[in-house]
Amino acid sequence: MMSLRNRITRLVLSLTASPILGSIAAQAAEADQSRRVSADVIAAIKQNDIMRFTACESLGGLNQSCVRIAQELEAISANCASTAWCLWNHLCTFHLFCGLLGPDNQTFLAGVTQRRDWVCFPAGASTAVRGEIDGDTVRIKGQAAFGSGARYAEWAGVAFVIDDKPQFSLVDLRQHGVNIQDDWHAMSLRASATDTVIYDGAS
Template sequence: MLTAREDVGALPYGVRDVADGPDRLGPLLDAARRDARDAEDRRRLDGRVARAVVEAGFPRHFVPTRWGGAAGSFARLLADASAVAEACASTGWCAALYAAHGRLAAYLPEQGQRDLWADGPDVRVAASIVPAQGRASAVPGGWRLDGEWRTASGVDHAEWVLLASWTPGPEGVREHRVFAVPRADVAVRDSWDSVGLRGSGSNSVGADGVFAPAHRSFTLGTLLRPRPDAARCHRVPYPMVAGPIFAAPVLGAARAGLRAWSAEHAAGSPAQPGQALLLARASAGIHAAGLLLDGTAVRADRGDITPLAVAENRRDAATAAAMCREAVDELFHASGMRGQSPGSPVQRAWRDVTTAAGHGALGLDAAATAYAQAALADGGAR
């Protein structure tokens, strides 16, 4: 397994530098930056931005190569998602999740994958799979779905949706089962009005007797048992990479907040001692968060997949998000009345980082417990 020193040495300057591809990401960055404020008012991405996300390659990033996808690396995704989130946190969030959900859809049976990608890999997939919601009833040939699923980010622009419910399993043990359904088969309910990530359109999805064939379904436990003959990105267990994917937009939004705060103070008088200390501490914290995410990408892309490595990635992603949240919180509270303006970019970064870092996949307590258990079972932390 790679050590922390090897992780940092492999990617020395933070995930931003893995994906210095302005020609590739430039149109999306420009579109996201221009639409950021309107996306907040609209509470979803503009259609042109959603198309630019596709053109930048996010939905196809983890799609298997046999369907024309890239089966790409985690280092590339984390770098690209954080770069886009630096332009617009909501766009970066949706872009990262479109990629992540394409990876999850690759666990469908062969016919289910064909249903999604027979016409090409550029399919935007939204999801609401944790916690399990709604109701799934067994019917001949598959399942009937009813009820409501909350917070499906980017669902307004999705072609497919992954939904999860509890279903009866063998020996009376219930299973957390995931279903792929066409976006046209469900109703999107305008329910997203959050403090941050306002433009992500993380609305609710309603189903009334929607049929999901058996071949468009798999259990969440499948994500813990990757196929050994699959591409590397599909051999990594879900808990190892969920946290880093959610943390990447947090990092980008934090960098945006740091840049905005610095720009506001660069035009004024020289930094006072307290301001200098704040800037140094916040910038160091955000930089360190980027290095932690570098390490998670190295483990996921080419390290040994062990229980300890999985726990280390959970630990580092949750810690990176917490460091970004703490840094931006300090910057916002040091902005004075300027930060209270609705148009303040520092305030927007604070709201976005606070909301994104609060995602369950980035819970520090759960990550710490998992790490302690794995580290002690492996002979102790190091």
């Protein structure tokens, strides 16, 4: 009969994240001190198929079960809680974004999935974002709080209002008009980049 230790070892080795667990663990202490997950670790995660776990097959995703996702995150969190927290936020919020944006945006969502782009959703207390129509473009201004993973992400979900009507979109964080403030100074999940995102004319 296989021992418990052997069963656990087999499970860990079968995980999609298994190849990157060592590098995640190696940078955990430094991540806590510097309040930043290693850029190399973030790059490795973005190359790993775990990024596609909560996207459906029609988008190029893997459509994994909650149990499988939990097993992966359990292993990652044992090595670096901040890294697991950010990845969990990406997986959950991207699933939400797919539902909000729907089939009309399938090509865009498939691109995000296939490129393994990272997403986040800063929308906590003190968030206030307004949109203005500028020709064919909507530009947003304001702040969005508690953006876990924002520093590592390519896209942010943004809830905003135009003429007091609620709107939602994904905004490219790499553009001018976006400033991610380094203001997460909590005593736990110190490298989770749960920062405030400032929008000043971003589109």
